[in-house]
Amino acid sequence: MxxxxxxxxxxxxxxxxxxxxxxxxxxxxxxxxxxxxxxxxxxxxxxxxxxxxxxxxxxxxxxxxxNTILPSPVFKASGHLDHFTDPSAECQKGHVSRIDQLIEEKLQIHAEGKSNKELAEIIAQNKIRCPVCGDPLGEVKSFGLMFGTNVGGERRQAFLRPExxxxxxxxxxxxxxxxxxxxxxxxxxxxxxxxxxxxxxxxxxxxxxxxxxxxxxxxxxxxxxxxxxxxxxxxxxxxxxxxxxxxxxxxxxxxxxxxxxxxxxxxxxxxxxxxxxxxxxxxxxxxxxxxxxxxxxxxxxxxxxxxxxxxxxxxxxxxxxxxxxxxxxxxxxxxxxxxxxxxxxxxxxxxxxxxxxxxxxxxxxxxxxxxxxxxxxxxxxxTYRPKNKSRGWSWFQFPVNLAPYHAVILPLLNRPELEEAARRLYQQCKLQGHSILYDDRGRIGRRYARADEIGIPKAVTIDPQTLDDQTATIRDRDTAQQTRHLLSEISILLKP
RNA sequence: GCGCUGUUGGUCUAGUGGCUAGGACUCCAGCCUGCCACGCUGGGUGCCCGGGUUCAAAUCCCGGACAGCGCACCA
Structure with a gap:
């Protein structure tokens, strides 16, 4: 499929x-x-x-x-109460029909914009019944497209704003x-x-x-x-x-x-x-x-x-x-x-x-x-990129400013000294104002895939070489290419 | 709102009126591991909801919810 x-x-x-x-x-x-x-x-x-x-x-x-709740007169003035509605009627069994539509369908005449009273007269004159069950239709009412509510002890009518x-x-x-x-x-x-x-x-x-x-x-x-x-x-x-x-x-x-x-x-x-x-x-x-x-x-x-x-x-x-x-x-x-x-x-x-x-x-x-x-x-x-031959998983190519995190920081192996270095870099980048994710669970490939899947633009990997020369790799989401940089420069390189 | 189709672990799916509902991936734990979900072992989670038919329903029927599509709607 x-x-x-x-x-x-x-x-x-x-x-x-x-x-x-x-x-x-x-x-x-x-x-x-x-x-x-x-x-x-x-x-x-x-x-x-x-x-x-x-x-x-x-x-x-x-x-x-x-606020999202506003009193009824607001929408009287704005016109929503009169125009943001569909005329409808209910039969005894509870089937609701759009009246203007029903009339246009049955009589092939233009019914849009007519008042509820006019519509009710047309219904009566032409003996139009419920299209579902054939029962007589009840009163024509306006089915509002606004959510209504009542406010306070005096139950003052109000609506959730439609805009x-x-x-x-x-x-x-x-x-x-x-x-x-x-x-x-x-x-x-x-x-x-x-x-x-x-x-x-x-x-x-x-x-x-x-x-x-x-x-x-x-x-x-x-x-x-x-x-x-x-x-x-x-x-x-x-x-x-x-x-x-x-x-x-x-x-x-x-x-x-x-x-x-x-x-x-x-x-x-x-x-x-x-x-x-x-x-x-x-x-x-x-x-x-x-x-x-x-x-x-x-x-x-x-x-x-x-x-x-x-x-x-x-x-x-x-x-x-x-x-x-x-x-x-x-x-x-x-x-x-x-x-x-x-x-x-x-x-x-x-x-x-x-x-x-x-x-x-x-x-x-x-x-x-x-x-x-x-x-x-x-x-x-x-920005969705489906999986293909070169990348076995789908990913999002979000612009850096939209991505959920600027980067993910990953210790390559589960060794305390690598994790410690990774944690330190993580804190440092956060202090620089980056939104950063830390992930040390599972194999490195999976972590790259997980990061790609939510469109994180960069993945910084701390490996044993980091401990020797204070460098780490930055993997680019879009190209999957890695480059090695000094830890002290990484935060700046992640800047959007 | 009407019509068509569908709904099975987190995701994708197999499945038959009847043993403890199967698989893949994910996930979790542990081991392993010097870089792209592809090493090993173990583990967890599921038949959309409500009625009905039946000795027995995830499976058949009815209703509902939700989703996709078409029509309509979208001051």
Whole structure:
């Protein structure tokens, strides 16, 4: 039997503690995964790289950390309560049916976007019954894609946030006054979000609890084409799937899109993207994905078709990654204009505008939203190296900054003096700030294999010669070649 | 959510209505060992869950959970 890449990656992930189903000993829960000791390290490293690139390296981005439970009015204002739902009805036997879908199927009419009342009338007029058992259908209700809960003694209705973004808009005024930030500036957040997906799929690519890294860039609407990063990023090449290309493919009933390659500069100047800020946002992401070890031809931006985006969108561009099961969204880049702040102004009756040169303005928003779990899975697939003739085991070619450990330290033989020297080097490297693993169990070949399997880039072996001349060998994961160095130089050589 | 297929130690798997469910690798202990999971000995862990049929179920039936795929969904 030929195993799929997903099977292979998941097998290693389970065996080596990268990730596994949540509550596995109780049979698991669909759409929920835990990260194990190795996966958690990779995840932490990914977050650190992101934080470094998008927050620390820039002076204008502020990170907050918001709660995952938010009161119901937030989602009334954001539109999630009204739109983030599927109309459903239950028959007496308890079969739940998607009503809009059922109507479209039975009557061949367009039902999407109709209210529950309208749908109920159509059901009654056409005597539509439960497709499973034929019983009459009950009341049409909205099956929310948000997880709901109740808070406190008064059972106040609340929801688990379906995106991290809302906290940023809610705290916008606080953040701005506290930091005295001037436009343009960004507010970032890393955290968990929850969506009660109908059918989770493909390992951690579509799950019900997931993590996001998001930035809302707040920009003076008159300065959408004055991005401070433009010069730095203008030469970056973007693979772009245009709307025209998608229309062309749709005529051939195909979703096999080809992309064009344009620089950030051209994307802006030739108006492939709505503004300079969007062009730069996409360029930034290309550079970031290069750092993660994902090949350039497996990354593309798809200009979302109008029917895929909300009415207030000024243009959305999904960063898609080519997985073994096709292209999937990993980052959503949205030009949300002033919709969110305006909605919360209406909902909360609070003024969220800023004063600029004596005039009140509502900033426009560019929102890149990174899916952490999907990125991790993308990294796993794209850095996975199956076993072959020259190496009898599979391994991950993680970039050093993502690898769970910088190096593993191995005494070649089980002799006290070798172990002592190895332990000393281990402590020394740790003091230098390296994440290091120590392994003295089993034969040396197995230890190399174990280290490769979780993508540790270097293996330092202490052998009898070490005791004579204070040198040790460094084995490179990618080439399996060994070089000998002075112990005193090893820590520096392990630096990423 | 619907449909198809599947679920046997940590991983991969063999298997039949009936003796203590077999193997490989991993793992653990010990010995050996001067470098790529491939030296020796010993050891541990398993039939997804719940019902039913049967003298007897890991095996047959029903239901459920979970997974992969297709459809749908993914403001």
């Amino acid at each position: 030929v195993k799929s890449l997903l099977d292979e990656v998941m097998t290693v992930s389970l065996r080596r503690g990268i990730l596994y189903p949540s509550a596995e000993i109780y049979g698991g829960l669909a759409g929920f995964y835990d990260f194990g000791p190795i996966g958690a390290r990779i995840r932490n490293n990914l977050i650190a790289l992101w934080r470094n690139r998008f927050i620390e390296r820039r002076d204008i981005v502020y990170e907050i950390s918001g 991290t973004a809302q906290n940023i808009f809610l705290g916008f005024k606080r953040v701005q006054t506290a930091t005295r930030a001037k436009l343009p500036f960004g507010v970032a957040q890393i955290g968990r979000s929850y969506r009660n997906e109908i059918s989770p799929r493909q390992s951690i690519v579509r799950v019900r609890e997931f993590s996001q890294m998001e930035i809302e860039y707040f920009i003076d609407p008159n300065q959408m084409n004055e991005c401070p990063f433009f010069e730095e990023l203008s030469g970056i090449k973007l693979n772009l799937v245009t709307q025209e290309e998608q229309e062309k493919a749709a005529k051939k009933k195909s979703t096999d899109y080809s992309s064009i390659q344009v620089t950030v500069k051209d994307a802006y100047e030739k108006k492939y993207v709505p503004n300079q800020w969007m062009a730069c946002t996409l360029g930034d992401e290309v550079v970031f994905f290069q750092e993660l070890g994902i090949p350039e031809n497996a990354v593309r931006f798809r200009h979302m078709r109008p029917e895929e985006t909300p009415h207030y969108s000024g243009g959305n561009f999904d960063l898609e990654i080519l997985f073994s099961f096709g292209w999937k969204e990993v980052i959503g880049n949205a030009y949300r204009q002033d919709h969110d702040l305006r909605s919360h102004m209406n909902g909360s009756k609070k003024d969220l505008s800023l004063e600029l040169e004596g005039k009140k303005i509502i900033p426009h928003v560019i929102e890149p939203s990174f899916g952490i779990d999907r990125m991790i899975y993308a990294i796993l697939e794209h």
